[in-house]
Amino acid sequence: MLAVALVDRTGSGLWASVSVLYFTYVSGLTIAQIGTLAALAGAAGIAGAPIGGRIADRFPLTRVLVVLQLLRAVASLGLLTTDDYALLLAFSALGSLGERAANVLTKLYATRVAGPDRVRYQALNRTVANAGWALGGLAAAAALTLGTAGAYRWLLLGDALSFVGVALLTLRCGEPAPPSRVVAASHTPAPAGRPANPWRDRLYLGYVATETVLFLDDAVFKVGLPLWIAHAADVPHGLAPLLLVLNNVMVVALQVPVSRFGATTAAAGGLLLPLSLAYALGGLTMALSATGGTLTATAFLIAAAVSFTLAEMVHSTVSWELSVALAPDTAQGAYLGVHGLAQSAQRGIGPLAVTAAIAAGPAGWTVFGAGIALTCLVQHRTVRSRLAQPSLSVPPITLSEH
Template structure:
């Protein structure tokens, strides 16, 4: 799965940095229409996590992931042949749906394979993901130096082919084990009774009458995350905390260019700072996700770093360029620390707070948190945070810090109520029986 993530994110790195430019230069759209296209397409992605998670509880996860990767590859490659808003919209929507579905399915696959060591596995996976984005982003930057239509098409083609390669890799993956998956073997008649003349008759004579099968009560229906207010509240607060992504990708670059005296080149450098820190520190900080209670305790650290993020961004309006530069870099570091700790915490809690018989459905609902941030985050950053100036950043940091502290209280209360142990809850899917003939 690590190789799958590396190939996937390398292809995505080729595309993410030129998405808007492609639709303007090649697709023939205005900047306003491009924003509307990406916004509506992103909204369709909201349906991906809950549907994919529920399917993963009912059918083999690898089959669902394979279908999703094929969908992503097809939608990307078809973009090469279509122009205009309405022809492009369904393809962008399908691509967004596939991307968010794949994110949840990959998370479930990794958690089932890693078991109790899933926090460390997640950290390694995030390191690989950032490495893939870096490789793809650097390749895209070099290609954009040419800036021709053929280059844009080539980057999109590379993204589409990466999904084809990922689908081939997924097809070779074995289904991850499940603690509740059982195998019932049905022997072929006559094979156990011996061989030779009269063996069948002897077997028939010696075989006892089958015992009467006891009548058992039907298994209870799996838990429904949409009727679990505690988990929904946890996921809603996570959607607020995930706004750090919009701060890094939208808010901080625009803040640098429009309101500070820092060099404009820092708008691109913040991504380098983010990637380098994640590659070198994510595995070490995975300790914050070793158990549900450790993860809940780490939310206090997250709250502090959120406050630091808002304060350093607000200070960047100072007139001295060197001071503005240091403030911007400090904000980028704070956001990155938040990302590393909160990702480990979110990974652990989204799995361990879910019932064992419906973890796919629950994790799918949790996947809506990040999907919602992608839809709302950019608009919120431009219309509220940046418009509010330094005060907007201070309020932003304070609100996210409050969300982290509130989530900590909610999680600890849920753990106490459920009597959760300090060790992680084993991941499983709804019990199924596989018949082998």
């Protein structure tokens, strides 16, 4: 699955960095049309997480993943065939739904295969994925030097072919043992009768609600930092892409070492307290970047990027472990599907939150960081009671298929 992550994210890196340019210069869409298309496609993606999770509890996981990757390939190829706005919207929505569903199922696959080493596996997966994003972005940047419509089309074709490659690689992966074949130290006992329903689990829904806020670091790098640098901070605009590179390099270099601090459920829960400090420090340094000259602002912005990147890596470790530990084994897919809604919802809420912080000035960033820090503490209190329950089984051991 690590090879799958590399190929998948390399293809996505080819497309993500040029999608707006493609729709502008090749499809001839207006800014308003592009914004509407992105918003509606993102809304469709929200449904992908719970749908994918529910299906994964009923059918072989690898086969469902293959279908989803082929669905994404069809969606990308469909964009190449038309400039009709309605069809572009339909294909974009289809691709977004497939992407979110595939992300949840890939996480579920790792959970079943890695067993007690799932946190380390996730860290390796994120490292490989970020390397793939970087490779795709560099390839896209090189292709864009041509500045032709053909170059944009080749990048989109490369994205589509990457999904076909991912589907072929997935076919070679063994089907992981279902939850019933795994002895797991879940903190949520499996109920008798039909599988548990995450929509009736108030504690888990409360946890997912706090997760939506903790995922806001994504919007900081994609929207907040570039806009703040462009409109408020006294620094060269070229600093924005450099901070994104810093974020990517830190994740590739440090995600695996950081994950060792959350190798168990108890350790992951304990990371929520230092995580709150990282978010608070990120907001404070963003605010301070508006109080000095160019060198001072640059130093504070670098500090902010480092703080939010550390928060991203720690939260990734915590989120991976708790989202699984809080779910009963008999309904992992359904529960992880609901958890996937947090990241999908953040894509809509995040840009609004960071632009509100920018509009409010330095105080806005301070409140932004403090608000996420407070949410970390709320999440810690929310999950503490369930994590305190004694495990009903022995330490996790994946049973042999033989």
